Amino acid sequence: MLQGKNIVLGICGSIAAYKSASFVRLLIKSGANVQVVMTPDATNFITPLTLSTLSKKPVLVDYFIPETGEWNNHVELSLWADLFIIAPASANTLAKMANGLCDNLLLAVYLSAKCMVYFAPAMDLDMWKHDATQDNISKLQSFGNIMIPPGNGELASGLHGEGRMAEPEEMIAFLLADIKKKLPLADHKILVTAGPTYEAIDPVRFIGNYSSGKMGFAIADELARLGADVTLIAGPSAQKSKQHTVKRIDVTSAAEMLDACLQHFDESKACIMSAAVADYTPAVVAEQKIKKQDANFSLDLKKTTDILGVLGTRKKAGQVLVGFALETNNEEANAIGKLQRKNLDFIVLNSLNDEGAGFKKDTNKITIIDSKLQKTAYQLKSKDEVAHDICQKVIELIKG
Structure with a gap:
């Protein structure tokens, strides 16, 4: 169901960004066209080169390219996208999304998006549990955005609990299930x-x-x-x-x-x-090949x-x-x-x-x-x- 879909994948500054390489690969394998947009902080966790190689498209980070002055048009990106997925979505980016802040290209694309938006939270246990984070998530869901639930397990801090980003295979399965249930012939x-x-x-x-x-x-x-x-x-x-x-x-x-x-x-x-x-x-049905003998043959x-x-x-x-x-x-x-x-x-x-x-x-x-x-x-x-x-x-x- 992702065949031919245009997907903008937003990547935020989180240790979970290392999973983005596998996620991009799975999206491409599913037949999707993927454009990666990273926050500046995300480039500290995984290189744009890795993601551009996997997605077969240049990774976008800034509003414009200083050397050429070329503008990365966030409006065109949002119109191109069939789906916008933010994975990992850090607590910082979730807060900005919920409150309409726009200080980087990824957030500009989000605020311009007319397609379905999915976000996969990734943060430590206490950050995840904090009332401010939960309020921001509720607010985003009230806008119609869909959360890919985080998993429960070992976190980067050494704590164990909820907050780790879903695995790439789990995110693909979640997307397919959510898309399918909205289709007119689902379950038929x-x-x-x-x-x-x-x-x-x-x-x-x-x-x-x-x-x-x-x-x-x-x-x-x-x-x-x-x-x-x-x-x-x-x-x-x-x-x-x-x-x-x-x-x-x-x-x-x-x-x-x-x-x-x-x-x-x-x-x-x-x-x-x-x-x-x-x-x-x-x-x-003849058991052996029929040989050409008579001028006429009836079947x-x-x-x-x-x-x-x-x-x-x-x-x-x-x-x-x-x-x-x-x-x-x-x-x-x-x-x-x-x-x-x-x-x-x-x-x-x-x-x-x-x-x-x-x-x-x-x-x-x-x-x-x-x-x-x-x-x-x-x-x-x-x-x-x-x-x-x-x-x-x-x-x-x-x-x-």
Whole structure:
């Protein structure tokens, strides 16, 4: 959930600043863009060089660079940030934040911030317990700032108790949990299928289609970004999820996809079936490679199980089931027939007659038709944008 997020990390003068190196590394590893802003005192505890190397951005300390006169624009920084995290937050900086003081760049960014602000206190036990500190923390929380609670353990003074800054891994976990609970699909399990299926003819040949899986992977990533617990059942595809939380199950055939769907469907709040599942599979699979002999060759095929139809019969009240219809003629009539036969909440129609739509492309043009036969047509968009439109419709149905 930190993928692509712009994060300003404020670092104050505290021995806990040594943990900032690991924290920056974890933020970068999570896919975030990190801009470190330090107070002048913080540079006594950890060097800007260390943090700039890890963040891949110059560390900012002063309002301007004396040698060049270049201004570090605190307003631009605050507008750039999706999140502002102050870790460690010393007692001194907390007091200044609570009372609107502004004597360094970090505080100027804080007072200009329009994004969510998190702070991770770091100080000795008696400083932490002092009424002034607790009043300042209460005041900051009343402003809407969120505290990452300090841990309990050995302190720099030799005392043992509360006040030590949370560990970097704990801060990452706290951020993820706090962000996720605010997302529209938090705590919802959603099942997505993507890509083609390959139906074996012999050990080296198969029946398949041109589906790349791009649309289904984009949907899975968007659902994860919106907080869902996503299980992606993928046929053979070179695509990779951008969101690390997506749980991927690889399958090859329609039968394997059916088995995987049946294992996960009942526990899912919604299911989006974007895979291009084969309608037919060879009646007999040759154990050895079939040799080229006669001028003509016939292959006996049998129908595969209609996965979407099976799931439609199992759908419970409150579940959302979405299908796709890729058509070449009588598009709307065929899509509506599929919508009604298979007990879908809505169907996503796209046509191979539309330029820029269809297999392997990075764009798509869709029409969503719901169970009341209300149609919403969309312009040609990137598949990421199409995924957003589809997921917004899912949210609308889940939220009722």
